[in-house]
Amino acid sequence: MEQKIIEILSEIKEDEALKDSLTLDSNIIDDVGIDSLQMINFILRVEEVFNKEIDYEKFEFSYLQSINSFCNYLKTI
Structure with missing residues (x-):
């Protein structure tokens, strides 16, 4: 998952x-x-790649502190 996030960031x-x-x-x-x-x-x-729906009302900027913290967040939804 972490490597895919890095790939997505690179693409964006x-x-x-x-x-x-x-x-x-x-x-x-x-x-x-x-x-x-x-x-x-x-x-x-x-959302598309991992087939997850991110709830923007509950999303916190702390999830963006590191790629690892973002992946940990994705694993909880």
């Missing part, structure tokens, strides 16, 4: 180098440099 940012530079501790906002439109695309792509 159109930056293949991210696949090699991101780690499980990478901050999705700060380290990836994702903007608000890219964030929407990222969330939609994650």
Whole structure:
């Protein structure tokens, strides 16, 4: 799951180098440099790939502190 998240982030940012530079501790906002439109695309792509529905009212920015924390969140829904 974690590697797929990294691949999705790389696709959204159109930056293949991210696949090699991101780690499980990478901050999705700060380290990836994702903007608000890219964030929407990222969330939609994650929902599609993992067949999950993210509840935006319960979603917290703390889930974006690292790729690992985001994956842990996905595993709970």
